[in-house]
Amino acid sequence: MNVFRLSSLALVSISCAILPAAASEATPSGAAPQTYAMQALAPTIAAILGVPAPKQAEAPPIDRIVKDLQGSNKLAVLGVDAFGAAIWEKMRGKTPYLNSLATGANQAQLRSVLPSVTCVNFGCMITGGSQKTTGILTKDSQLQCEDLCSVLRANGMKSGGFGRKDYTGDRLLGRYADFSVADMASDQDVLAGMMEVIEAKKPEFVIVQYGKTDDVFHARGPFSQEAAEACAGADAWLEQLVPWLRARGYAILITADHGQHETAKKDGTTGGTHGTASDLDCLVPLVWLRSAERAN
Numbered sequence: 575m576n577v578f579r580l581s582s583l584a585l586v587s588i589s590c591a592i593l594p595a596a597a598s599e600a601t602p603s604g605a606a607p608q609t610y611a612m613q614a615l616a617p618t619i620a621a622i623l624g625v626p627a628p629k630q631a632e633a634p635p636i637d638r639i640v641k642d643l644q645g646s647n648k649l650a651v652l653g654v655d656a657f658g659a660a661i662w663e664k665m666r667g668k669t670p671y672l673n674s675l676a677t678g679a680n681q682a683q684l685r686s687v688l689p690s691v692t693c694v695n696f697g698c699m700i701t702g703g704s705q706k707t708t709g710i711l712t713k714d715s716q717l718q719c720e721d722l723c724s725v726l727r728a729n730g731m732k733s734g735g736f737g738r739k740d741y742t743g744d745r746l747l748g749r750y751a752d753f754s755v756a757d758m759a760s761d762q763d764v765l766a767g768m769m770e771v772i773e774a775k776k777p778e779f780v781i782v783q784y785g786k787t788d789d790v791f792h793a794r795g796p797f798s799q800e801a802a803e804a805c806a807g808a809d810a811w812l813e814q815l816v817p818w819l820r821a822r823g824y825a826i827l828i829t830a831d832h833g834q835h836e837t838a839k840k841d842g843t844t845g846g847t848h849g850t851a852s853d854l855d856c857l858v859p860l861v862w863l864r865s866a867e868r869a870n
């Protein structure tokens with residue numbers, strides 16, 4: 575343990591030393607952030623936590639993020655369901671907290687795997703595999719490949735997977751992780767439950783699905799006034815959770831499983847859907863942060 579602590583300290587000073595170089599990679603204002611495959615997320619997390627990538631992962635780790643977060647002992651993925659990059663762009667007035675976290679140097683985009691639906695993409699986040707590799711058809715499917723939670727377990731680490739009752743965060747992520755919460759009716763209940771689990775069990779890896787955004791976007795359209803309020807709700811949730819996790823030693827990855835596009839409903843009102851290969855459905859934000867103790 576002492577040796578590990580020492581090497582963590584060494585990594586802290588190395589990453590401080592390379593900060594100017596990392597900053598120079600910042601996206602120029604107005605340009606689209608660099609896009610990586612959703613399959614890169616699991617290998618990136620594995621590299622940060624110092625374990626092998628899941629065996630069938632289909633992309634290499636994202637070097638920028640590994641460099642910035644290397645030496646983190648714990649990591650949390652916060653997945654805001656259906657919060658596509660285009661939706662964030664349109665709703666920036668409703669997400670002041672997230673805006674304040676994303677400086678450009680710690681920001682990119684991911685491209686969802688197909689079909690751009692929740693279970694397939696959260697499944698990808700914990701395996702690095704597209705649907706043909708994971709075999710995921712529903713949130714109750716058995717994974718056909720190695721998953722990150724198992725890799726961590728084999729290396730003496732624990733994981734937590736969280737979401738509302740019967741959502742993917744519960745039925746898929748909670749099933750593969752060591753810890754979960756049962757029967758949570760709202761995202762706020764999930765938040766309270768996962769905080770208790772994290773305090774008690776201190777899992778090295780946490781992944782959580784915030785569900786309300788997808789529900790509202792489907793019902794009212796992803797660019798509607800109701801969607802704007804849902805984005806404000808997600809931003810408030812992040813403001814509760816991110817500092818709390820960072821103070822407990824977690825590095826953070828904020829992302830989404832997929833986006834949404836507008837549809838015309840039979841009654842003449844606007845709704846939303848996803849699943850296609852379009853940029854609206856597939857491009858999602860990715861913002862990364864060090865834990866508080868490593869934030870310079």
Ligand SMILES: [Zn+2]
Nearest residue numbers: 656788792848
């Ligand atoms: Zn949906």
